[in-house]
Amino acid sequence: MEDFTYSRPASLSDAVAVHGNADDAMYMAGGQTLIPVLKQGLAMPTDVIDLGAVWQLDGIAVSGGTVTIGAMTRHAVVAASNDVGRAIPALATLAGGIGDAQVRNRGTIGGSLANNDPSADYPAAVLGLNATVVTDRRELAAGGYFDGMFATSLEPGEIITAVKFPVPEKAGYAKFPNPASRYALVGVFVAKTASGVRVAATGAGQDGVFRVTVLEDALNDDFRAAPLRDVTIPEDNLMTDMHADAAYRAHLIGVMTARAVARANGRD
């Protein structure tokens, strides 16, 4: 691994200041993607700014129909949180299925969203629940946050501080994991809210996470798994790679959506 200057600022303002003074800095949250990327030489920053000591970024709070999760909250903590489990059980289930146990002990929600891997789990929950991404300088609605594969609307130096999830009437998540990487070959988050059903698919789209409107329409008419068998999922813009072609991913979107709906309805 190429060498870099490591720093571990204690506050958000210090972290932003270090970033501003460095040539080519990267923030590190849990490091579960960044460190493998550094090991492979796929990124060679001059500075790595560890956000692990920034006190403003930790913690989970539930109030007034909103679950707020600090950006440095580890997946294992979200999975085990009684507050999250009561308010949005599907979100706790999703966090408990990310990667593997060791990854969940280090990986964070902010890191996952900043990286926006097209097969990561959290983007599906953020788009499916219409969450708000809070940064050190503004609030971004889910629909305006994701900007294609590994791309977001974060500006250089901007830090995600928290994610605010509105509590839905019900929700479910189901994924078909790649057996080696544990990333979603397809993962679908379904949320039934007062303003309608949202269906967000990860692992499938060429531009990362996206809403599946044909399924939203079907579920707004009838929020049950069985009628989804008759819905055809368009293959346009779905990924084809060594693991699965677009047709298979389209099929999996339907199957995972049906499972997510069954879970939302309490029938696993």
Next chain:
Amino acid sequence: MPEISLTVNGEQITKSVEGRTLLVEFIRETLKLTGTHIGCDTSQCGACTVHLNGKAVKSCTMLAVQADGAEITTIEGLAPDGRLNPMQQAFKDHHGLQCGFCTPGMIMRAMALVAENPEPTETEVRHGLEGNICRCTGYQNIVAAVLDGAKALRS
């Protein structure tokens, strides 16, 4: 170079490390604790699993500087007096290893799993071991060993 102070298997250690030094490199090359293995370059195999403040983590996916102030336990820390810990004994009894390369990571992960969930079901053991890859056994005997090791640790 940053200086770090940490506890490894109960021993207080202070050393200088480069920012880029991985925790697993520090454990193996600086401390010469070679029981912790490196089985891949991609953070997938789990052979390097150690405990960081009691939680299982992949020491290849963490910088040594990030362990400053932490308590680390490696496979060597499970048998300080040379007698096998009950989980190690269970792996031996159930033939939970063939080549043995993945075993230190398996056992460290199993110990953390049992600490969190002293009476796991077979499904919970299999889910809990998803981050540890074995190329020999087909996992059957590893799962049997973890279930039996958990039982032995309860008694």
